[in-house]
Amino acid sequence: MARKAGSHAEITGPKVREAALRLFAQYGFAAVSMRQIAREVGVQAGALYTYTTDKQALLFDLMHDHMGDVLAGIAAMPDGSPGERLEWIVRYHIGYNLTHKDGVFINYMELRNLEPENRKVISALRRRYEDAVEAVLVDGQEKGVFQIPDTRLATMAVIAMLNGVNTWYREGGRLSQDRVERIYWNMVRRAVKGA
Template sequence: MARTSGSHSEITGPKILQEAQALFARHGYAAVSMRQIAQAVGVQAGALYNYTPDKQSLLFGLMQSHMQDLTATWATQPQTGSAMERLKRFAEFHISFHHARRDAVFIAYMELRNLTPENFSTIEALRRRYEDELERILKDGVASGAFGVADTKITAMALIAMLTGVNTWFRETGRLSLAEVQAIYWDMARKAVAA
């Protein structure tokens, strides 16, 4: 029997992604087997192949979905205002979006090395689209005289690394709220680009 009694494709498919994501984030892609994923889902290992051709496809699908959600959600944010206003919006958005997706973010950054070259190129292109959004804000700020940065590409990478870093230490039970952390990080970002 390929699946356990009571399992359904509309439940099992998403559960496979959920459990694979949790296992990859906890143990690392290389250390997780398809058998472990199947066990976590509650199906026989062979049943996974009704939903995915292999483990690489699972990893790629998780990363691609994360990056597509990120760029699509950012596209729904207001894109008007001064470069400083847009940078503030970007910083707050980046922290809040990633905070709600801790496992997905960890995988998106730490498991790139495990992608095939073709899959890596696809994910890299999606990441570049998002990074380009921030660089566009920085270029507009430099052009208007609001920002004084020597290299907009390097500054964009540094800001994204700083903002993403919140996920490594922030906990809801800590002394600061997420909104307070966003305000502090926005102040650091603002000072980093100030003319």
């Protein structure tokens, strides 16, 4: 116990990632120093480079893993009618975002701090998520249960609307998460149905 130096690979690795995720989300990638991350973890700055080749790779790995998680989640969408699947997406998106605030925040704030090749990778993953949402809208449109003038715009509109929840929702606030999900589903449902 309490030794100052030793081998802690299984513990330190995840701690570095957790600290970086939290600090990047709070202050922004450019504003956070490697020394600051190290202090949070409880090691010296040099020790971080056992776990990441450099600061850029640390950011990219966090964003990449986040998108993998998001995509695995939406791939598990149950079968059902277009309406049922769209409601599932609304709830999944809000629920996931509220339980992974830091990852969500970084993934849409720090794209510009990725080097071009890394940015391409993350953008492509994000695009896959958008396509999964749009596929449900297209299906509903073809089946005649949705009336959507432009499924691409509707996709972007729905995602932006749902992302907005993270900017104001506070646990223990005026509305429960379930109530928020219901209200948003109500608005989305009406927006994609005929007038």
